[in-house]
Amino acid sequence: MALTIPPLRDIKPPRWVKPSFNFRDGNWVPELIPITACLYVGVVILLPALAVVVQAFAKGLGVFLANFQSEELLSALRLTLIVTAIAVPCNTVFGLAAATAIARRRFRGKALLLSLIDLPFSISPVVVGLMLVLLYSPSHGLLAPVINSLGWKIIFSWPGIVLATIIVTFPFMAREVIPLLEEEGWEQEEAAKTLGASDWQVFWKVTLPSVRWAALYGLILTTARALGEFGAVSVVSGNIRAETQTLPLFVEDAYKQYQTELAFGAAMVLGGVAIVSLLLKLLVEQLLEHDKKVARLDQEG
């Protein structure tokens, strides 16, 4: 009796085995998921983002550019840039110092310290502002006597805004660099030290190059957040136009005063910065992936 083998395409799973994922057998779920996802993200995120662009240029480029003759907008922009220029370098130095100090040291309470560094992410920005007011306010702050005798002005002035921005943004850098350093281990630094390198040389020539992309990534996140911080800054700034108003505060204030064009003009500037930071992030992410792959290959080889 000859054994006949049925052609391959006729073999089907038994009826009771229903096709699993990515099986095109009258299965509509795989097609539906991307469509729903796109619709959801389109309504929740893309639509508001487009609204800013459309509204900013609704009356033409001329009207948009005319916004930049507003002295108040320009001074808000200036203050935002100054605050960012102070806060970001401070936090960069802190982030790198904290990473080199914490990542490779084992000590009791390390996990607690790492979560404390994350705290500004989960605290409401308003509470951050409140904490600064409670410390530095000249009338009812805990440090009021010290500040008044020194003649400093922190709350309702730029030092308060800088402090608020620093507190809200300091975890970004440390958070990006610490895991990478923990993963990489000590061998290269040890080698450099046995070859006679000083601490600084080890840091500049070994540690920093090995975390450069992570550090750059952290720097981008820090800068983006510092430029756009609203809650913490609004509590400590006093919101005086052309004096202690940063660009995000200006957006809200202009909107409340029905200066819609100014509000959307300023929002467009901030939105443009956000988009640039997103693009830079994508680029750095790829470089970071590449570096990680190289590191993994090194370890295996």
Add this chain to the structure above:
Amino acid sequence: MAVAQPRPPARFKLRLPSWPWRFTWAYLALVLFLPLAGILLKAAGVGPQGFWEMATTPEALATYKVSFGVAALASLVNGVFGLLVAWALIRSRFPGQRLLDSLIDLPFALPTAVAGLALSFVYGPEGWLGKPLMQLFGLKVSFTVVGVGVAMVFISLPFVVRTVEPVLRSLEKEQEEASWCLGASQMQTFFRVVLPQLMPAILGGVAQGYSRAVGEYGSVVMISSNVPFRDLITPTLIVQKLEEYDIEAATVIGSVMLIFSLISLLLINLLQVWGQRYQGSESNN
């Protein structure tokens, strides 16, 4: 001529430079510990009974209900849709996928004031969505609790997507194939095989998004009408109390929010430990 002393045997001892260590603690003391100590001292000065009374005034309770309740709804919505978006990003191929991927990060990058402005325009009475929603369903979004929810959904969407994505990517397809071979239906495979492995990541993302939504100020303050007992959120109440120079009430309500963030931070860390244990057991197989 003195004979050069023989050097002690070179025993290389690794010593960490101490300045970054000191600098880290000094910096943390200035920007984190000092402000934390300040608010705790001020709150302690109020006394337990006064604290309880001020933390539970009807006005404060109403804001807790809005802040914590609406944020819970928003993060649950994002728990479901975040999983869906992550699934679309990892498990399917379609045009525009890269764009979708980068759009997810926009709420992180966009300043909250800009988000608030955009949302209050889109959902406003003359807005792209506000007008049709009003005409079709009679639903007013802007200046109501619904608007607060919309802003919180916007702000907390990336968290679930970004925590679920790596776990979903590392899932082994073999398990699903095995489940299929053993005769499980699509639903059974999803709920019994895939979902349990994703659960720690989903819950972690929901918790992070929830904690962010509760504390959110910039975008909510612009879309809500900030009327007490209707759509006033707790952070806005703190700002209002500060503007009225009612420092004690602001301190007390601020400490309530601070305690909440400490608890949520603890919870998120526990969830992460749980998730790592899950992944660890998987890789040991």
